[in-house]
């Protein structure tokens with residue numbers, strides 16, 4: 075038979091199996107719906123009332139409905155390519171691998187879940203270690219239709235006469251395909267080195283490092299799905315949190331887990347980790363470096379212990395015909411005394427009242443001359459007086475994180491808090507940033523708000539709503555990948571935390587994320603060469619503290635770049651040649667023959683050059699085109715490209731391009747990317763490694779290369 079006919083025949087064989095699977099899926103769906111209906115029925119009908127009263131019956135009903143709903147949710151997930159693999163073993167048996175496990179009515183396996191041990195050989199078998207696999211086949215479907223098959227022979231000597239082999243490599247085909255708006259899962263083509271990381275033990279800390287495009291994000295997300303499948307009892311209840319660098323990024327990866335049927339995972343950008351506050355923009359690098367450093371903790375503590383603005387500066391109260399007066403200085407002494415004893419101020423009002431009453435008793439004694447003062451009587455009597463309480467609530471107000479951070483917009487106040495920790499320029503820059511309300515909170519501010527939340531303590535219960543409003547809109551289940559368990563408003567404990575682009579977390583952000591995983595296990599993904607954080611040692615210290623005293627710590631390095639063509643990666647690697655250590659850069663496996671184009675442009679006509687380059691690339695590739703520039707250039711370039719209506723075109727700032735990818739990239743003024751950040755060349759390296767197929771660099775100088 076000719077090659078196309080063999081291929082068609084093999085596709086037809088697989089189509090028969092895929093049809094059986096979808097027929098069975100429909101049956102299972104009907105069964106699950108029937109079970110749910112039966113469950114609801116248990117709770118209705120007067121004749122059943124006697125039975126219904128029994129708690130066990132109620133429980134049974136809830137469990138039935140719950141399980142049926144769970145099953146329906148799993149069956150209804152967007153299963154593009156439900157069956158994607160087949161293993162032909164030396165025993166002659168064929169095992170189909172897919173996104174979930176399905177058995178037929180006789181309980182025989184129709185599809186094995188990719189996460190089950192029985193499917194491991196699909197990813198781990200090699201020609202050197204074939205694990206009894208003769209042929210590994212990747213099946214590519216669109217909906218319920220098989221489009222293609224692609225084989226790997228692992229034991230050439232064991233191939234039976236009637237076994238046909240087709241294809242030229244599923245991985246290369248997958249890597250060459252056009253990119254869309256959202257990241258795709260890679261279940262069909264996970265590579266062995268990646269599979270090892272995905273299936274690593276769940277406890278402790280698993281660190282994944284590797285250069286750009288090595289699949290770190292893909293691997294981390296597949297690991298989350300794998301862990302929930304294998305250890306749902308340990309991890310499912312408290313849930314899994316995935317933290318990514320930006321909202322653009324979490325949106326980009328948001329389809330991967332639902333496509334694998336996993337909904338019990340919360341995705342949050344760093345600016346969204348704290349409920350009720352949202353970091354909407356990035357600070358300039360210098361400012362972000364101050365806000366992220368550990369010294370901020372001390373500054374915040376001092377700041378919140380300072381006298382709140384607008385509190386009364388004098389207290390007068392009449393006791394037994396005598397006016398007892400505390401001056402501003404004396405009141406501050408009382409405030410300091412309360413704070414010195416430690417504890418969050420929102421929990422210290424009673425102590426503040428007691429200390430104030432003691433000070434009033436001292437005052438009474440001062441005035442009493444030789445007459446003795448009954449201190450206990452004075453304290454009881456004044457402590458019950460309405461005017462005393464009115465004073466107390468304004469003098470020791472309930473604090474909110476947002477309010478305290480805004481106090482620091484006042485330069486003299488910030489100078490007091492930052493004494494010995496901030497220089498004059500830093501004070502001005504920081505105060506100006508807190509004063510600017512036009513853009514809402516920055517991403518770095520959110521970690522400060524979270525720190526303050528803990529330092530201040532929760533507000534007394536009846537004021538809770540007030541604080542919520544203060545922090546912003548009411549919290550929602552942001553970023554959840556679906557209909558996972560509903561959590562309480564201030565839920566902040568997870569059983570497993572995945573941190574992506576971990577090299578960029580500031581020490582304050584590590585503290586914030588660490589609070590959410592006091593008892594969690596971790597998967598931490600990063601690439602030191604892409605780091606934009608200026609003090610890695612301080613960040614490492616905060617990160618280790620976040621992990622706590624967990625002993626198990628394993629580290630994996632991924633070394634193959636699956637994203638960039640070798641031609642594009644060569645150019646990117648040259649940019650960091652001086653700063654990256656030997657062996658830190660990955661190896662790009664795919665060549666396209668398309669060398670990146672570097673064009674010298676005139677600043678005055680840059681707009682025209684950007685438009686022309688974007689148009690050329692939109693014509694050249696099938697998928698997305700990204701125009702990457704320095705952060706503060708974004709609005710200007712968006713303006714230049716406003717005429718382009720093609721949805722495949724996106725303008726993105728350098729820092730926001732982390733983790734993303736496009737079929738083609740126009741990189742605008744590379745030197746500006748170097749100078750805008752404290753870690754310059756690394757930011758440019760990140761930007762240059764976003765393109766899968768084509769890259770055009772527009773530069774008015776040659777300083778960058």
Ligand SMILES: Nc1ncnc2c1ncn2[C@@H]1O[C@H](COP(=O)(O)OP(=O)(O)OP(=O)(O)O)[C@@H](O)[C@H]1O
Nearest residue numbers: 260263264265286287288289290291292636637733
């Ligand atoms: N085994 C694989 N099969 C198919 N595609 C893969 C595989 N591994 C990685 N990829 C693809 O390579 C690209 C890069 O993956 P990913 O974004 O996870 O890399 P990364 O290491 O997180 O990159 P960066 O650090 O630059 O953000 C993605 O398009 C991903 O789908």
